[in-house]
Amino acid sequence: MSQNPFSLGVSRRALLSGLAALPALSMLLPVPATARRAASDPLRSWNNTASKKAIVDFVDRVTKRGSPDFVPEDERIATFDNDGTLWAEQPMYFQLLFALDRVKALAPQHPEWKEKEPFASLLRGDVKGVLAGGEPAIAEIVIATHTGMTNEEFEQIVRDWIARAKHPITGRLYTEMVYQPMLELVAYLRAKGFKTYIVSGGGIEFMRPWTERVYGIPPENVVGSSAKVKFELREGKPVLMRLPEINFINDGPGKPVGINEHIGRRPIAAFGNSDGDLQMLQWTTGGSGLRFALIVHHTDAEREWAYDRNSSIGHLDKALDDARARGWTVVDMKNDWKTIFPFGNK
Amino acid sequence: MSQNPFSLGVSRRALLSGLAALPALSMLLPVPATARRAASDPLRSWNNTASKKAIVDFVDRVTKRGSPDFVPEDERIATFDNDGTLWAEQPMYFQLLFALDRVKALAPQHPEWKEKEPFASLLRGDVKGVLAGGEPAIAEIVIATHTGMTNEEFEQIVRDWIARAKHPITGRLYTEMVYQPMLELVAYLRAKGFKTYIVSGGGIEFMRPWTERVYGIPPENVVGSSAKVKFELREGKPVLMRLPEINFINDGPGKPVGINEHIGRRPIAAFGNSDGDLQMLQWTTGGSGLRFALIVHHTDAEREWAYDRNSSIGHLDKALDDARARGWTVVDMKNDWKTIFPFGNK
Numbered sequence: 001m002s003q004n005p006f007s008l009g010v011s012r013r014a015l016l017s018g019l020a021a022l023p024a025l026s027m028l029l030p031v032p033a034t035a036r037r038a039a040s041d042p043l044r045s046w047n048n049t050a051s052k053k054a055i056v057d058f059v060d061r062v063t064k065r066g067s068p069d070f071v072p073e074d075e076r077i078a079t080f081d082n083d084g085t086l087w088a089e090q091p092m093y094f095q096l097l098f099a100l101d102r103v104k105a106l107a108p109q110h111p112e113w114k115e116k117e118p119f120a121s122l123l124r125g126d127v128k129g130v131l132a133g134g135e136p137a138i139a140e141i142v143i144a145t146h147t148g149m150t151n152e153e154f155e156q157i158v159r160d161w162i163a164r165a166k167h168p169i170t171g172r173l174y175t176e177m178v179y180q181p182m183l184e185l186v187a188y189l190r191a192k193g194f195k196t197y198i199v200s201g202g203g204i205e206f207m208r209p210w211t212e213r214v215y216g217i218p219p220e221n222v223v224g225s226s227a228k229v230k231f232e233l234r235e236g237k238p239v240l241m242r243l244p245e246i247n248f249i250n251d252g253p254g255k256p257v258g259i260n261e262h263i264g265r266r267p268i269a270a271f272g273n274s275d276g277d278l279q280m281l282q283w284t285t286g287g288s289g290l291r292f293a294l295i296v297h298h299t300d301a302e303r304e305w306a307y308d309r310n311s312s313i314g315h316l317d318k319a320l321d322d323a324r325a326r327g328w329t330v331v332d333m334k335n336d337w338k339t340i341f342p343f344g345n346k
Numbered sequence: 347m348s349q350n351p352f353s354l355g356v357s358r359r360a361l362l363s364g365l366a367a368l369p370a371l372s373m374l375l376p377v378p379a380t381a382r383r384a385a386s387d388p389l390r391s392w393n394n395t396a397s398k399k400a401i402v403d404f405v406d407r408v409t410k411r412g413s414p415d416f417v418p419e420d421e422r423i424a425t426f427d428n429d430g431t432l433w434a435e436q437p438m439y440f441q442l443l444f445a446l447d448r449v450k451a452l453a454p455q456h457p458e459w460k461e462k463e464p465f466a467s468l469l470r471g472d473v474k475g476v477l478a479g480g481e482p483a484i485a486e487i488v489i490a491t492h493t494g495m496t497n498e499e500f501e502q503i504v505r506d507w508i509a510r511a512k513h514p515i516t517g518r519l520y521t522e523m524v525y526q527p528m529l530e531l532v533a534y535l536r537a538k539g540f541k542t543y544i545v546s547g548g549g550i551e552f553m554r555p556w557t558e559r560v561y562g563i564p565p566e567n568v569v570g571s572s573a574k575v576k577f578e579l580r581e582g583k584p585v586l587m588r589l590p591e592i593n594f595i596n597d598g599p600g601k602p603v604g605i606n607e608h609i610g611r612r613p614i615a616a617f618g619n620s621d622g623d624l625q626m627l628q629w630t631t632g633g634s635g636l637r638f639a640l641i642v643h644h645t646d647a648e649r650e651w652a653y654d655r656n657s658s659i660g661h662l663d664k665a666l667d668d669a670r671a672r673g674w675t676v677v678d679m680k681n682d683w684k685t686i687f688p689f690g691n692k
Contacts, residue, residue, distance in 0.1 A: 074564060151606060195566075208610045218420060219610030220541075229606060231599040231625050238625070238632040240606055253577040260497060260575060260586055262608060264554045264565030279577050279584070286584040 042188040045181040045339040051294070052336065054329045055185065058292040062268065063192050069290040073193040077267040079223075079259060079280060080186065082200035082207060084273040084314040085296050086215060088177040088341075090305040091169065092313055095202050096138070098161055100127065102145035110144075119144075147227050147242040151205060154242055158209045170346055175214045180339045182271075182296075186215055189269070197267075199223045199259055201251030201276055223258045225250045251276045256283035268292065278319040281328060293328040295319060300334035303345035388534040391527040391685040397640075398682065400675045401531065404638040408614065409538050415636040419539040423613040425569075425605060425626060426532065428546035428553060430619040430660040431642050432561060434523040436651040437515065438659055441548050442484070444507055446473065448491035465490075493573050493588040497551060500588055504555045516692055521560045526685045528642075531617075532561055540615070545569045545605055547597030547622055569608045571596045597622045602629035614638065624665040627674060639674040641665060646680035649691035 046052040061069040062076065083089040103113070103122050113119035118137035121129030130137055146154065167177055186196050198207060198217055204224030211217045228245040231238065250258040256279050259267065269292040270277070270284035281293040298307050298314065308316040323330050333340065340346070392398040407415040408422065429435040449459070449468050459465035464483035467475030476483055492500065513523055532542050544553060544563055550570030557563045574591040577584065596604040602625050605613065615638040616623070616630035627639040644653050644660065654662040669676050679686065686692070 204607070204610070220608065222610060226607060229603050231602045231629065233628070238602065238628045240602060256577045256584065256586060257575050261550070261572060262566070264550070264568060282579070282584045283577065 042191065043181070043184050045184055045337060047336055047338055049332075049336050051329050051331045055292075055294070058269065058290065059189070059192050061290055071268055071289065075265060075268065076189075076192070076194040077197065077263060077265050078189050078194045078269040079197045079199040079255075079263075079267045079271070079284070080182070081272040081274070081277045081280070082198050082202055082224075084298065085271055085277070086178055086182050086186070086198070087174070088167075088179075088304065089314050090307070093202065094167075094174050094177075095206050097168070097174075098158070098165070098206065099138075099141050099145045100130075101161060101165060102157070103141055106145065143244045146203065146206075147244045149242055151229065151240040151242060154205055155209050158206055162210050172341075172343060175210055176343055177341060178214060179296075179337070180342050181337045183215065183342070185271075186217070190216065194269070195221065197221045197223060197259075197263060199250065199255055199270075199280060201225055201249070201254075203227075204250070223250055223262045225254075253279045255280035259283065270294070271296070272319070273298065274314045274316045275319045276315075278322060281319065281322070285326065285328070293323070293326075294331060295323050295328060296331045297333060299332050300337075300340065303340045304333060305346070306334075388537065389527070389530050391530055391683060393682055393684055395678075395682050397675050397677045401638075401640070404615065404636065405535070405538050407636055417614055417635065421611060421614065422535075422538070422540040423543065423609060423611050424535050424540045424615040425543045425545040425601075425609075425613045425617070425630070426528075427618040427620070427623045427626070428544050428548055428570075430644065431617055431623070432524055432528050432532070432544070433520070434513075434525075434650065435660050436653070439548065440513075440520050440523075441552050443514070443520075444504070444511070444552065445484075445487050445491045446476075447507060447511060448503070449487060452491070489590045492549065492552075493590045495588055497575065497586040497588060500551055501555050504552055508556050518687075518689060521556055522689055523687060524560060525642075525683070526688050527683045528617075529561065529688070532563070535615070536562065541567065543567045543569060543605075543609060543613075545596065545601050545616075545626060547571055547595070547600075549573075550596070569596055569604045571600075599625045601626035605629065616640070617642070618665070619644065620660045620662045621665045622661075624668060627665065627668075631672065631674070639669070639672075640677060641669045641674060642677045643679060645678050646683075646686065649686045650679060651692070652680075 043052055043055070061067050062071040064070065080086055083093050087094070100122060103119060107113055107119070107123055110119070113123060118130045118133045118140060122141070130141070149157075162173075162175060165174060166172065167174060170177065190196055196217055198211055198215070198221065200207060200223070202224050204222055204226050207222050207224055208219040211222055212219065226247040228243040228247045230241045230243055232241050248254065248258065252275070255277065259280065266287045267284045268287070268289070270280050271294045272281060273296040277295070281295070285291045285293050295316070297316065297320070298305055300306060307314055308320060320330070322328070331337070389398055389401070407413050408417040410416065426432055429439050433440065446468060449465055453459055453465070453469055456465070459469060464476045464479045464486060468487070476487070495503075508519075508521060511520060512518065513520060516523065536542055542561075542563055544557055544561070544567065546553060546569070548570050550568055550572050553568050553570055554565040557568055558565065572593040574589040574593045576587045576589055578587050594600065594604065598621070601623065605626065612633045613630045614633070614635070616626050617640045618627060619642040623641070627641070631637040631639050641662070643662065643666070644651055646652060653660055654666060666676070668674070677683070
């Protein structure tokens with residue numbers, strides 16, 4: 001949940017509408033080699049600082065038989081935010097960049113957009129003009145680009161985009177803009193018997209087409225925001241139509257609700273980077289027994305981006321205070337991470 | 347979705363509100379011995395009729411390497427309706443019997459119910475009078491008994507009830523009123539690499555406290571109807587409050603929507619028993635590749651109950667016609683099942 005309803009952060013609430021994909025039939029590709037080569041040290045891209053030690057200590061305590069903090073495998077649930085926690089989110093949420101690209105692609109079929117805001121500004125290349133329209137403008141763009149088709153059609157649109165679109169600053173594929181230390185952490189937890197889930201404010205169907213290939217997290221382990229979907233028979237063929245209406249916002253206080261609805265168990269470990277993750281971390285650490293909460297603090301302006309309390313994207317303020325007050329682990333990207341991206345730095 | 351909005355079947359739409367439970371910490375109990383002892387024949391309670399043959403043929407074709415119909419394990423999703431498919435549903439949905447029991451238990455705290463319908467009729471023992479009130483009466487009872495507490499509190503209420511309450515006709519625990527052949531089928535599919543899910547019109551949190559113990563299906567694999575839930579901090583302690591409002595009805599056309607939201611893949615096999623399962627079966631068989639759909643037809647008045655087209659509970663009409671037209675497997679309980687319940691017959 002954005003802290004400032006007039007900032008770009010609010011676009012998250014509109015964006016959420018990114019969703020519904022279908023049976024991900026080609027989801028069986030391996031985890032990237034970078035996530036596998038950790039031979040002796042599964043967390044080799046982490047410096048030997050307090051953050052790494054806290055992670056390993058927690059995992060040892062809940063997984064070693066005979067430990068007073070032992071947790072059976074079935075209950076080892078770990079939830080990860082996506083934007084700013086597993087992949088980057090600057091200069092704006094990648095799903096918003098997807099929506100902007102879609103407006104450009106769809107413009108020839110919508111000649112009226114040349115005269116109609118927020119589309120007119122966008123087509124003139126005036127992204128700031130679009131964003132000045134606030135949440136209603138973003139919502140209009142998301143609905144125009146994320147709904148009105150079947151889930152299968154939307155899945156294909158996402159697949160095509162994610163396979164080709166390039167990040168405006170690094171020129172990399174978006175799926176390369178993932179954090180190498182977090183890939184290692186997700187794989188490490190799975191190797192230790194954890195079930196790993198994504199719990200993101202982003203659209204559930206915007207993520208499902210690629211999370212298994214990139215993070216090893218299959219579609220059924222993705223929790224996100226969603227549009228209303230309706231079952232229909234079209235000439236006898238069953239389809240799920242994406243309606244121009246928000247179903248659920250999986251952000252802020254919505255995250256524990258989404259976790260409960262999808263998983264039905266409380267996580268024992270949760271990982272986030274912004275105030276939108278605060279309630280997920282509270283919910284996780286509020287359970288009985290040993291729990292773990294971690295915040296990725298973006299402190300490296302050179303290798304990635306540095307932002308927290310004054311940023312609209314990835315706004316981190318109250319959660320940072322809470323983390324310090326409650327002893328949650330705060331990752332200082334600049335000092336805790338040897339490598340940022342699999343390809344190196346920004 | 348009930349076919350007759352004035353019949354008892356409608357109570358399903360209200361009932362759905364049975365939901366939200368919390369991390370099911372004691373869900374690690376073993377599958378019942380009855381589901382395990384199948385030594386040589388995993389489907390030993392099935393007679394050697396066409397239904398059993400159709401099941402085994404399908405499973406062989408999708409699981410044998412080199413088969414043209416082979417499906418990788420990750421995509422072997424099987425979804426099961428609950429009421430009337432895995433456990434009985436007569437003389438009415440067990441969740442409705444739970445709600446009626448709860449009204450009696452809560453009556454001392456609600457002296458006003460003595461004068462107020464539908465509670466007054468119910469407390470006089472006039473269940474028919476309650477049901478005459480139709481959907482609004484049922485909805486009022488469900489909301490009074492399923493919401494207004496935290497998810498954890500509701501989970502405990504369900505655990506207490508399911509451990510002790512007895513079926514009004516057989517005098518058995520409700521968790522004994524499960525179909526032995528279906529227990530074997532669920533276990534058989536899991537042994538063959540399938541992921542088994544419950545997809546029920548019943549409340550998701552009414553089922554989660556006991557489905558792992560009874561069916562071997564963990565909380566994260568249960569899809570059902572739900573009430574709205576809200577995250578709150580109570581004296582600093584995070585809770586999920588169950589609000590008196592329906593969130594989602596996982597019945598009829600809602601089943602493919604619930605499947606997509608929770609699983610994000612299309613099932614390759616689905617099992618139901620009523621028109622409320624029709625769209626799930628259409629959605630499942632509408633995918634490409636080999637698919638399997640099965641309807642449990644209640645044909646055994648002596649050992650269980652016999653009902654279909656004229657029943658409000660478990661109404662089976664259009665789905666039976668479709669099954670015959672499309673070649674779906676229809677289980678004739680009387681002739682296809684050697685045993686009905688683990689304890690024998692009704």
